[in-house]
Amino acid sequence: xxxxxxxxxxxxxxxxxxxxxxxxxxxxxxxxxxxxxxxxxxxxxxxxxxxxxxxxxxxxxxxxxxxxxxxxxxxxxxxxxxxxxxxxxxxxxxxxxxxxxxxxxxxxxxxxxxxxxxxxxxxxxxxxxxxxxxxxxxxxxxxxxxxxxxxxxxxxxxxxxxxxxxxxxxxxxxxxxxxxxxxxxxxxxxxxxxxxxxxxxxxxxxxxxxxxxxxxxxxxxxxxxxxxxxxxxxxxxxxxxxxxxxxxxxxxxxxxxxxxxxxxxxxxxxxxxxxxxxxxxxxxxxxxxxxxxxxxxxxxxxxxxxxxxxxxxxxxxxxxxxxxxxxxxxxxxxxxxxxxxxxxxxxxxxxxxxxxxxxxxxxxxxxxxxxxxxxxxxxxxxxxxxxxxxxxxxxxxxxxxxxxxxxxxxxxxxxxxxxxxxxxxxxxxxxxxxxxxxxxxxxxxxxxxxxxxxxxxxxxxxxxxxxxxxxxxxxxxx
Ligand code: FAD
Ligand code: NAI
Numbered sequence: 001x002x003x004x005x006x007x008x009x010x011x012x013x014x015x016x017x018x019x020x021x022x023x024x025x026x027x028x029x030x031x032x033x034x035x036x037x038x039x040x041x042x043x044x045x046x047x048x049x050x051x052x053x054x055x056x057x058x059x060x061x062x063x064x065x066x067x068x069x070x071x072x073x074x075x076x077x078x079x080x081x082x083x084x085x086x087x088x089x090x091x092x093x094x095x096x097x098x099x100x101x102x103x104x105x106x107x108x109x110x111x112x113x114x115x116x117x118x119x120x121x122x123x124x125x126x127x128x129x130x131x132x133x134x135x136x137x138x139x140x141x142x143x144x145x146x147x148x149x150x151x152x153x154x155x156x157x158x159x160x161x162x163x164x165x166x167x168x169x170x171x172x173x174x175x176x177x178x179x180x181x182x183x184x185x186x187x188x189x190x191x192x193x194x195x196x197x198x199x200x201x202x203x204x205x206x207x208x209x210x211x212x213x214x215x216x217x218x219x220x221x222x223x224x225x226x227x228x229x230x231x232x233x234x235x236x237x238x239x240x241x242x243x244x245x246x247x248x249x250x251x252x253x254x255x256x257x258x259x260x261x262x263x264x265x266x267x268x269x270x271x272x273x274x275x276x277x278x279x280x281x282x283x284x285x286x287x288x289x290x291x292x293x294x295x296x297x298x299x300x301x302x303x304x305x306x307x308x309x310x311x312x313x314x315x316x317x318x319x320x321x322x323x324x325x326x327x328x329x330x331x332x333x334x335x336x337x338x339x340x341x342x343x344x345x346x347x348x349x350x351x352x353x354x355x356x357x358x359x360x361x362x363x364x365x366x367x368x369x370x371x372x373x374x375x376x377x378x379x380x381x382x383x384x385x386x387x388x389x390x391x392x393x394x395x396x397x398x399x400x401x402x403x404x405x406x407x408x409x410x411x412x413x414x415x416x417x418x419x420x421x422x423x424x425x426x427x428x429x430x431x432x433x434x435x436x437x438x439x440x441x442x443x444x445x446x447x448x449x450x451x452x453x454x455x456x457x458x459x460x461x462x463x464x465x466x467x468x469x470x471x472x473x474x475x476x477x478x
Contacts, residue, residue, distance in 0.1 A: 005031045007347065008134055008149035010122045010292070012036065013047020014333040015324025016155030017106050019340030023153075024113035026348040031147055032110065033118040037139050038103070043119040045106040046099075047157050048325070049333040052177040055102055057200055059095040060180060061364050064207035068366075073403060086208055089183050118145065123293040124152075132319065151319045153343055154307060155336065156292065158285035158325035163192060166253035172260050172278055173253070176201070179280045185209045190262055190276035194221060194244055196363050197282035202242055203365050212242050213274060215264060217283075219247040224361075226375040226424040228390070228410060233369055233426055236406055240366075253279070287326040302328065313343050321346075335359050358441045362431040367406045370434035373422030373441055376412060385415035389447065389471025391463050393427045395478040398458035404428040409467040411437075411447050418446035429460055436464050447471045 005028075009020045012034035020032040036044040036051055044051050067086050074081055110117045120138040127133065131150040138145065160175035162168055170178035179201040185208040191198040194216035206212040221244060222230035237244065247267030254261040260279040266272050287306045294301070300316040302308040307322040309315055315322050321343045324336030335354075342352040363369040379386045390410040393399040407427030413420050423437025440450055450468035455461045462477075469475045 003031075003145065003147040004130065005029050005116070005147060005149040007031070007151045007153065007344070008033065008122075008132070008147060009153045009155060010134070011047060011155035011157055011288075011324070011326075012045035012106060012117075013155060013157045013324060013336065014049045015157070015326075015336030015340045016047065016153065017045060017109070017340075018337040019153050019155060019323060019344050020115050021109055021113050022341045022344035023347060024115050026344060028344075028347065030113075031116045031118060031149065033120060033122040033134070033136050033147075035119070035121040035139055036103075037119070038100070041140065042103075043107065043117070043139075044099075044103045045110070045117070046102050047155075048176075049336075050102045050106070051099055052180055054333050056095045056099055056180045057176075057197075057204075058364060059098045060091065060204045061200060063091045063094065064204045065366055068207040076403060086185075088185060088208065092181065092183060095180070118147070120145070121291060123291055124297040124299070125293070126297065151321065151347055153340070154292065154315070154320065154322040154326060155324045155340060156288040156326050157336075158287050158331060160281070161284050161286050163250060163253060163281050163283065165250060166255060166260075166279070166281065168281065169255065172255050174278055174280045176282065179282075182278065186277040187211065188259075188276045188278075189213070190215065190260065190274060190279040192250060192262075192279065192281045193217070193283035194246070195282060195284070198280065199237070199242075199363055199365050201280055201282065203240075206240065206242055213276070214242060214244045215248040215250065215262070215274075216244065216246045217248060217250075219267065221246050222369075225363075225369060226371060226410065226422070227377050228408075229369055229371070229424050229426045232407060233365070236367065236426075237365070285325065285331055289326065312346060313339050329356060330359060330361070332359065332361070355442070358438050360434045360438050362434065364431065367404065367427045368430035369426045370430035371422065371424040372434055372437045373420070374412065375422060375424065376410075379412060379421060384421070386412050386421055387415050387418075387447075387471050388412050389467045389469070389475075391466040391470050391475055391478045393460070393463055395466065395475075396458070396460060396463045398460050398462070399428060401458065402428060402460075409433070409463045411450070411464075411467050411471050413447040413471055418448055420445050420447055420450070423464075425464075427460070427463070433460060433464055436461065 007023045009016045009032045024030045120136040125133040136145045168175045189210040191214045194214040202212045252263040300308045323339035325331045345352045360372045392408040394405040410424045412422040420440045447468045455465045
C-alpha cells in the first residue's frame with residue numbers, strides 16, 4: 001500500500017533524518033515527516049541544527065572570527081589592511097546559503113536512500129492491526145494525508161525557553177533564530193543565560209562591535225565545565241570585553257519601541273538596571289511534544305515534559321521510540337544522531353549501545369572549549385582517586401606559529417589503574433583535539449597509552465600527548 005511503511009520518523013533534525021537513513025540502509029521501507037520550511041515555503045529538513053542551530057551559528061562564528069583576526073591580529077603577521085569593514089547582511093546571506101545547501105543535501109540523501117519525505121506536521125491518530133496511523137497536515141495547505149507504520153520514531157526536537165517576564169518577538173527579544181538573523185550589529189546587546197548559546201552568540205556580536213553583557217542565574221560561571229577550564233574561560237572572555245554577571249535574578253523586562261530595559265538583582269542582592277538595543281534569551285530549551293496528539297494515544301512524558309524513554313529509547317507505547325532533544329540527556333546533535341542510529345539498528349535486531357560518558361561537549365568560542373568524560377569536581381564529589389596532567393598551549397611550537405597560545409590541555413586518569421576518565425581542553429581547535437580523548441575512553445586507554453603514541457610535529461595534538469606525559473611528571477617540553 002502506498003502510504004504504509006515499516007518505519008515512520010517524525011522530525012528530520014539530526015536525530016530523525018539519520019534514523020531514517022540508517023533504517024533505510026537496513027532494508028526498511030521508511031517515511032520521514034518534517035514541517036520545517038524555508039521563507040519561500042520549500043522544505044527545510046535538518047531541524048534546529050541545520051536551520052537555526054549548529055550550522056548557522058558556526059557560519060557566523062567563522063565570519064566574525066575572520067573579522068576579528070583581520071582587525072586585531074593580522075598586523076602581528078606583518079599584514080596591513082586599510083578600510084576594513086563588515087557587511088552584516090552579506091554575512092547573513094552567506095549563512096543562509098550554507099543552510100540551504102544543507103537542506104538540499106538532506107533531501108538528496110532521502111532520495112538516494114529511497115525514503116518517502118512528507119513535508120508537514122505529523123500527529124498520532126491511533127493504532128490498528130496494521131500499525132500506527134499518523135495524520136500529516138501538509139505545510140503547503142493541501143489536504144491532510146494519512147500514513148500507517150509498524151514503528152514510529154519521534155524526533156521532534158526542542159524549542160527555546162522564554163523568560164516568564166518576556167515573550168520572544170524576534171525584534172528586540174531574541175531567541176536563537178533571532179540572534180542568528182540580525183542584519184546589523186546592535187550597539188548594546190544583553191544576553192540572559194551564559195550557557196552555550198549565550199557564549200557563542202555573545203562572541204559573534206562582540207567581535208562585530210557590540211557591547212555584550214551576559215546575565216547568568218547560577219553563582220558560578222560555566223559550572224558544567226571543568227573548574228580550571230571555566231576559570232580560564234572567564235579570564236579570557238573578560239579580557240575580550242564580554243561582561244559577565246553571575247548570580248543574577250531577572251525581576252522585570254520592559255520591551256519598548258526604543259530598547260529593552262532589564263531589572264535584576266545581582267549576586268549581592270542589590271537591584272540593578274540595564275538597557276539594551278537587543279536582548280538574547282538563551283536559558284535552555286524545552287522538548288517539542290505539542291501537536292503530536294500524544295495524550296490521546298497515551299504517550300508518557302516525564303516530570304520535565306520530555307518523552308519518557310528507557311535506555312534503549314523505547315517509550316511506553318509498543319513500537320514507538322523517541323530520540324534526540326525530545327528525550328532526556330544532553331541536547332546535542334551528535335547525541336541525537338547516535339540515538340537515531342541505535343534505534344534503527346534495534347529495529348533490525350542488532351544490539352547497539354550509546355555511551356553518554358563518551359559524548360564530547362564543545363563550545364565554539366575563541367578559544368574553543370571541549371571536553372569528554374568526568375570533570376575534576378565530579379571525580380572529587382564521587383570520591384574517585386585520580387591523577388591530573390595539564391600542559392599549556394604556550395609550550396607548543398605549532399600554537400606559537402599559529403599565534404594562539406591561549407589555554408591548556410588536561411587529562412584525568414584513575415590513580416590506581418591509569419585508565420582515562422576525562423579530557424578537558426581550552427585552546428585552539430579544542431573541538432578537533434577532544435576526539436583523542438573520546439577514542440581513548442572508548443578503547444579503555446590509559447594515560448600511558450596516549451603518552452606513548454607518536455604524535456606528528458609540529459601539531460597542536462602534541463599538547464595532548466604532553467599533558468598525558470605531565471600526568472606522570474615527565475612532560476618533555478614543559
Ligand atoms: P531538531 O533538530 O530540533 O529537529 C526536530 C525537527 O522536527 C524540526 O525540524 C521540527 O520542525 C520537526 N518537528 C517537530 N514536531 C513535528 C511534527 N509534529 N511533525 C513534523 N515535524 C515536526 N548541538 C551540537 O551538537 N553542536 C552545536 O554546535 C550546536 N549548536 C547549536 C546552536 C544553537 C543556536 C542551537 C539552538 C542548538 C545547537 N545545538 C548544537 C543543539 C542541536 O541543534 C540539537 O541538539 C539538535 O538539533 C537536536 O536534534 P533533534 O533531531 O532531536 O531535533
Ligand atoms: P544552556 O543550558 O547551555 O545554558 C543556559 C544558561 O542559562 C545556564 O547557564 C543557566 O544557568 C542559565 N539560566 C537559566 N535560567 C536563567 C534565568 N532565568 N536567568 C539567567 N540565566 C538563566 O542552554 P542554551 O545556551 O539555551 O542552549 C540550549 C541547548 O542547545 C544546550 O543544551 C546545548 O547543549 C545546545 N547547544 C549546543 C551547542 C554546542 O554544542 N556547541 C551550541 C549551542 C547550543
